[in-house]
Amino acid sequence: MFRYLVLVCIFIICSYIGFVIGENYKKRSVNLKEFQKAILLMNNDVIYTNIPLMEALYDVSEKVSGELSQMFREIASTLEKGEANSVFDIFNNIYGKYENDLSFKKEDYSIVSDFFRTLGETGVFGQEKIFKLASEQVKLNYQEALKEAKVNIKMYRTLGVCAGALIVIFFI
Numbered sequence: 001m002f003r004y005l006v007l008v009c010i011f012i013i014c015s016y017i018g019f020v021i022g023e024n025y026k027k028r029s030v031n032l033k034e035f036q037k038a039i040l041l042m043n044n045d046v047i048y049t050n051i052p053l054m055e056a057l058y059d060v061s062e063k064v065s066g067e068l069s070q071m072f073r074e075i076a077s078t079l080e081k082g083e084a085n086s087v088f089d090i091f092n093n094i095y096g097k098y099e100n101d102l103s104f105k106k107e108d109y110s111i112v113s114d115f116f117r118t119l120g121e122t123g124v125f126g127q128e129k130i131f132k133l134a135s136e137q138v139k140l141n142y143q144e145a146l147k148e149a150k151v152n153i154k155m156y157r158t159l160g161v162c163a164g165a166l167i168v169i170f171f172i
Contacts, residue, residue, distance in 0.1 A: 018160015
């Protein structure tokens with residue numbers, strides 16, 4: 001009886017691990033979509049309503065969700081305190097805290113990094129071009145992330161269930 005209980009637990013644990021690994025791929029696409037939303041919101045705030053960058057960052061932090069919301073809020077509060085020379089410096093200091101939670105790849109990080117590097121450094125027309133460029137790059141990465149997630153979520157979930165079943169069959 002105890003043996004079967006252990007085998008059921010092994011099967012459940014393996015299946016759970018497969019589901020957790022699969023969800024990391026989904027998390028990347030969700031965060032890219034939220035970042036794209038943040039870019040559009042900042043574009044509206046900075047370009048069309050002429051809100052200062054710090055207030056735009058606070059506004060975006062309230063309208064996006066998850067780790068990005070916390071990251072934007074922290075960037076805005078650090079900018080408000082004047083603890084760094086540029087938005088890019090602040091971003092570099094803060095990104096490490098959220099790196100694992102965001103599940104961004106190197107390409108995603110380079111887009112986000114380039115966006116923050118140029119944020120607030122040019123005039124209104126330059127900013128508009130930067131917002132458009134970053135939005136297009138994020139859109140492409142988001143589409144890639146969706147395709148990757150679709151394949152990998154199914155694969156890792158199935159792999160977890162199959163690995164659990166294989167281990168259970170091996171011990172029977």
